[in-house]
Amino acid sequence: MSDSVNTPEVSRPAPGGAHRPGESVRRTRAKGEPRFPDGPMADPAGSHFERRIRSFQPRRSRVTAGQADALQRLWATWGLDIDGHPVDLGELFGEDRPVVLEIGFGMGEATAQMAAADPRTGILAVDVHTPGQGNLLNLAEQGGLTNVRVANGDAIILLREMLPAGSLAGLRVYFPDPWPKKRHHKRRLIQPEFLDLVATRLRPGAIVHCATDWEPYAEQMLQVLTTHPAFENTQAEGGFAPRPGFRPLTRFEGQGLEKGHVVNDLLFRRVQHEDR
Numbered sequence: 001m002s003d004s005v006n007t008p009e010v011s012r013p014a015p016g017g018a019h020r021p022g023e024s025v026r027r028t029r030a031k032g033e034p035r036f037p038d039g040p041m042a043d044p045a046g047s048h049f050e051r052r053i054r055s056f057q058p059r060r061s062r063v064t065a066g067q068a069d070a071l072q073r074l075w076a077t078w079g080l081d082i083d084g085h086p087v088d089l090g091e092l093f094g095e096d097r098p099v100v101l102e103i104g105f106g107m108g109e110a111t112a113q114m115a116a117a118d119p120r121t122g123i124l125a126v127d128v129h130t131p132g133q134g135n136l137l138n139l140a141e142q143g144g145l146t147n148v149r150v151a152n153g154d155a156i157i158l159l160r161e162m163l164p165a166g167s168l169a170g171l172r173v174y175f176p177d178p179w180p181k182k183r184h185h186k187r188r189l190i191q192p193e194f195l196d197l198v199a200t201r202l203r204p205g206a207i208v209h210c211a212t213d214w215e216p217y218a219e220q221m222l223q224v225l226t227t228h229p230a231f232e233n234t235q236a237e238g239g240f241a242p243r244p245g246f247r248p249l250t251r252f253e254g255q256g257l258e259k260g261h262v263v264n265d266l267l268f269r270r271v272q273h274e275d276r
Helices: 066-077 087-095 109-117 130-143 155-162 182-187 190-201 215-227 252-260
Strands: 004-010 025-030 077-083 099-103 120-125 148-153 168-174 202-212 232-233 264-270
Touching: 025 109, 025 215, 066 130, 066 148, 087 120, 099 155, 109 120, 109 130, 130 148, 155 190, 190 202, 190 215, 190 264, 202 215, 215 232, 215 264
Parallel strands: 077 148, 099 120, 099 168, 120 148, 168 202
Antiparallel strands: 004 025, 202 264, 232 264
16 A cells, blocks of 8 residues: 555646646645645544544545645644543633634635624634634634634534533524435434534524525524423524524525525524523
């Protein structure tokens, strides 16, 4: 076997050695060499040894020169590897501010917009998609957003092992993988057991905000959240909520709406009492 692997990580140099923005090619990387020596770890918690059904599937895709540069330069300051060690949110964000956890941010455009619109709220944004991590770091730097931190790894480990009880002011889960096949429904993130864990980390009054364009998953989310004793619907009549103004309409979402897709938002509040 070869001692090297091909990985799509760095941009293709243009004639004369300069990089063209957005271009990328494969390069040879020695076996065991990290993708970005000063960036996110490949498997920070050794989570592949944990026997648990996962709601996410890591995707390997091309990383542009700008994204790679951001990962190298900014990860030590604005990045967090989910390695199972407890984290102090006050120290992580540099000041005492409410912190919202966002699970799955894609390329980070909506996250950056929300951070810019509400600089007094910290956003701890979790994903396993390396290009998206680099892109969000770039957007944060370009926008001077000091209230964004990018976390790499399994959000369950972050919630279960790293965050203290009552430490979060909210949870955002926008357009999670719907796992449409019936045999894969058990992989969906929004399940009663997940909400049991989330409830312990949210302070009373914290908002859980979910959005999806997959209607069967929206109905499941609504049923699971409605029946969980730790949460109440912010809509007096129950059901789905109108898209709140603070959640940006993304380009991907707009394209879906043009095709007739229905997007449903759910806004539920962590109640004061706890029945379980």
